[in-house]
Amino acid sequence: METVTIKDIAKALNISTSTVSRALRGSYEINAETKRLVMEYAEKVHYSPNPIALSLKENKSRAIGVIVPEIANHFFSQAINSIEEVANSRGYHVVIFQSHESYEREVTNIQHIIARKVDGLLISLSGQTSDVSHLHEIQRKKLPLVLFDRISHKIDAHKVVADNFDGAFKATEHLILSGRKRIAHITSPSLLSITQERLAGYRAALEKHGFQYDESLVKYCGFSAEEPKRIIEELIESQNPDAIFTTSDRLALDCFSALREKNILMPNDVAFIGFTNLKVAHLLEPSLSTVVQPAFEIGQAAAELLLDSIERKTTNIEQFRTIKIPTEMIVRKSSES
Amino acid sequence: METVTIKDIAKALNISTSTVSRALRGSYEINAETKRLVMEYAEKVHYSPNPIALSLKENKSRAIGVIVPEIANHFFSQAINSIEEVANSRGYHVVIFQSHESYEREVTNIQHIIARKVDGLLISLSGQTSDVSHLHEIQRKKLPLVLFDRISHKIDAHKVVADNFDGAFKATEHLILSGRKRIAHITSPSLLSITQERLAGYRAALEKHGFQYDESLVKYCGFSAEEPKRIIEELIESQNPDAIFTTSDRLALDCFSALREKNILMPNDVAFIGFTNLKVAHLLEPSLSTVVQPAFEIGQAAAELLLDSIERKTTNIEQFRTIKIPTEMIVRKSSES
DNA sequence: TTGTAAGCGTTATCAC
DNA sequence: GTGATAACGCTTACAA
Secondary structure, eight states: OOOOOHHHHHHHHTSOHHHHHHHHTTOSSSOHHHHHHHHHHHHHTTOOOOHHHHHHHHTOOSEEEEEESOSSSHHHHHHHHHHHHHHHHTTOEEEEEEOTTOHHHHHHHHHHHHHHTOSEEEEOOOTTOOOOHHHHHHHHTTOOEEEESSOOTTSOSEEEEEOHHHHHHHHHHHHHHTTOSOEEEEESOTTSHHHHHHHHHHHHHHHHTTOOOOGGGEEEOOSSSSHHHHHHHHHHHHHOOSEEEEOSHHHHHHHHHHHHHTTOOTTTTOEEEEEEOOTTHHHHOTTEEEEEOOHHHHHHHHHHHHHHHHHOSOOTTOOOOEEEEOOEEEOOGGGOO | OOOOOHHHHHHHHTSOHHHHHHHHTTOSSSOHHHHHHHHHHHHHTTOOOOHHHHHHHHTOOSEEEEEESOSSSHHHHHHHHHHHHHHHHTTOEEEEEEOTTOHHHHHHHHHHHHHHTOSEEEEOOOTTOOOOHHHHHHHHTTOOEEEESSOOTTSOSEEEEEOHHHHHHHHHHHHHHTTOSOEEEEESOTTSHHHHHHHHHHHHHHHHTTOOOOGGGEEEOOSSSSHHHHHHHHHHHHHOOSEEEEOSHHHHHHHHHHHHHTTOOTTTTOEEEEEEOOTTHHHHOTTEEEEEOOHHHHHHHHHHHHHHHHHOSOOTTOOOOEEEEOOEEEOOGGGOO
16 A cells, blocks of 8 residues: 655655645645645645554544444434435545444444544443443443434433334324224334333323223333244234334334234234334335334434534533434335224 | 553652553563552553654554445445444554445545555445546555455456356346346446446346347436336336346335336335345345355455455565455245246 | 664654 | 744653
């Protein structure tokens, strides 16, 4: 990787490196002619400043770290999409890490991130994360931090989330209003903030309409390939729901698969709604109404919040913000049975 | 972002920075006691070396750049997944860029990448990319480069691809053997290497079985939201295919949608096969046989090739390799009409 | 075994 | 208006 440095330019032009530097960054105290000369030569040899040297000098890397449970998950890849967009437009680069839903790997990632000297960190917690001392460590080091989507209440920091309560409320109410009585809720691990918020929305809707909350209709699923399948089959068999409200593409698909196998028809036998991202959702199953996860908006807001936080000099007496992105419900005609 | 440096340790222990450095990196020419002291203190104050300083010194960043058309695409996010895994396990970080299928943005990304001083680059070309002088520029700078999936024949470099010819051949033959006569092929922009390879496989299978290649059954689609929809509808209407072989999740979904709207049944009226990634594929439509895109394996092989190339000192007289990953065809019973 | 000093590429602070 | 010099954090000849 051959490179042209400021030194090479200085040597070639028989001037000092400081002059070159000044010319390049358009300092005013410089001879117009010298400046032109330098600029021309720099252009000619494709000079580009070494960002690593800059980083060392300024003690910042113009890179932000992003830790997500899994890249190959539509929600997170969409979020990363917008994060990348915002970051790039503001001159930052994005360094990606995956926790693979493992607390340990999340901690390791954090260590890497700290060592890497990124200027800030965006994180969505793993399904196993309960203890957040690794995040406190980040804050102790005064590294700007924004949690998004899967957050923790054990830490005071910037947060960006979907309005999961409202989304779940709307979803559940939709099922109720279309006449369903036994509305199952299949959701993510109970540890996660999104799980709790959605459960609360589900319960609130039930209560509003005079339904009794029935614990046996609620199932938490991990991220393995088999567990959801098993749990869902069990639920369908033993609880006989006439509607299902689920919280991810993955779980929705597993539900469809299970229903298909048992020859249970949607929307006749079972009405369905889910928090999903796939544009495919309604192709998959025309009766699938959806609460769209605002992945793009969450990533965008999180990245902007982080960059603002990085660039604000007076980072000390900073108020932590929590941004809640509204969700949109898309109701398919065919589910209005 | 407060930090402990080697200097702080030296000062605290009243020794020189070089001694600290030597102790830390376990140099042999050092007193065991001094070493212990340094190690202990470093541990205590959570010392971690500044990778930026290292980078500057060694002129390498231990980061690799990845340019993909779109992160929020299952194929690429899966590929990034394995790239991240390989890179991390070998002590590298992954910096992500998206071209958004735009040649211009690809060029800009390359400039960023070069400026960023990554140690190597993985790239999958945009749908608009024909000219590859930006890649030649990369090579001129002796920056290790691996093209994956969407490659170009205009450049001699390491490449990792799926066996698209074979996959397309198998897919087409499968449709032929199940009795189909008018097999449409809906595919990506004709510029792309994958498009050409798959088209060749499709043609070869037709020829083997004595079918005449019919241009009007082959349609190229861009990546906009509307174009594929329009093209597909037109094709179905005017050409009356009894089978469709398509080359991406996106296109498969658009086909399903179009067929549904026209009340054309699968697999009775139309048999279907596609290059897809979604595990969902067969849930979507039980008749969908699939040639699985080996995204994970491609990413893995590409990352390994790149890192080997980076770490091999004698990068000069290096043979360029092309790795072809086999594809697997998954045939659903119900498509054997 | 340890310390001194130079150097990686850049900019800021002094002189001149 | 320009040039020398120090500094960012670290490693490594070279001296001691």
